[in-house]
Amino acid sequence: MRLNDRVRRRLTDQLAPGETIEAAVGLANQIGASSASSDGSVRASTSSALGTPYARALGIDLTDPRHRSDLMSSWCTITDRRLLFHEPHPWNIRPTPGKLITELPRGGVTLHYFDVGGLGLSNRVIHLDFPDGTRLVSATMLKATLRKRNYTDEPDLFVEAFGDHAHLVDDG
Numbered sequence: 001m002r003l004n005d006r007v008r009r010r011l012t013d014q015l016a017p018g019e020t021i022e023a024a025v026g027l028a029n030q031i032g033a034s035s036a037s038s039d040g041s042v043r044a045s046t047s048s049a050l051g052t053p054y055a056r057a058l059g060i061d062l063t064d065p066r067h068r069s070d071l072m073s074s075w076c077t078i079t080d081r082r083l084l085f086h087e088p089h090p091w092n093i094r095p096t097p098g099k100l101i102t103e104l105p106r107g108g109v110t111l112h113y114f115d116v117g118g119l120g121l122s123n124r125v126i127h128l129d130f131p132d133g134t135r136l137v138s139a140t141m142l143k144a145t146l147r148k149r150n151y152t153d154e155p156d157l158f159v160e161a162f163g164d165h166a167h168l169v170d171d172g
Contacts, residue, residue, distance in 0.1 A: 002110055002115065002153045003157075004093070004162075005024075006096065007023055007102050011024060011084070011094050014074075015079065016081070018079050019081055020079060022078045022079060022157060022158075023077070023154050023157035023161050024077040024078075025077075026075050026088070026095050026141070027126070028048075028072070028140070028141075029049050029050065029138060030139070031049060031075060031116055031125070031139050045078050049064065049125050051055040052125055054125065055127075056126075057119070060127075060135065066133055067135055068134050070101065071101065071136050072136065072138045072158075074086055074087060074088070074101055075095075075096075078106065078158060079106070080106075081106060082104060083103065083106055083136075084102075084127075085104075086098055086100055087101055104130060105131075107131070108130070109128055109130055109162070110128070111126060111127070111158075111159065111165060112126075112129070112166075113166065114168060114169050115169070116171055119136065121142075121143070121144055122142040122144075123139040124141075125137065125138075126138055126139065126158070140155050141155075
């Protein structure tokens, strides 16, 4: 099992006694990697989790008042009790969780997901439905396209943590 131990260590002081981390994933709206052109300039990926046929068919975009846009580029940690969302740490070169944005009870949260290849990266698009009627569509990196193995097993553990509340969907 390939865990992101560096991230998990950073989160341990925020856990209640006996609480355990089941998965921790970095979320981003962009799908695929940035690219460089022949003139040396770097261009961001143009694919968006909100631009997938799946999100468009459901009408989920930045104008959707129920969409939790504030959580799109966060760290999401699922424990045996709750979901924690953190800002990316602003001073670390290697991404880690920073300041806590919000925590939500785990009960009643549903996960819909699918995997998509992008320019240089494979990603997992996640759609979380929260009990209060809000939702989040974002993505997490699975692996670099040319790698045989995923960077970590955290995205798979994230799905497993939802159990019967996780649903693989058609992205098209």
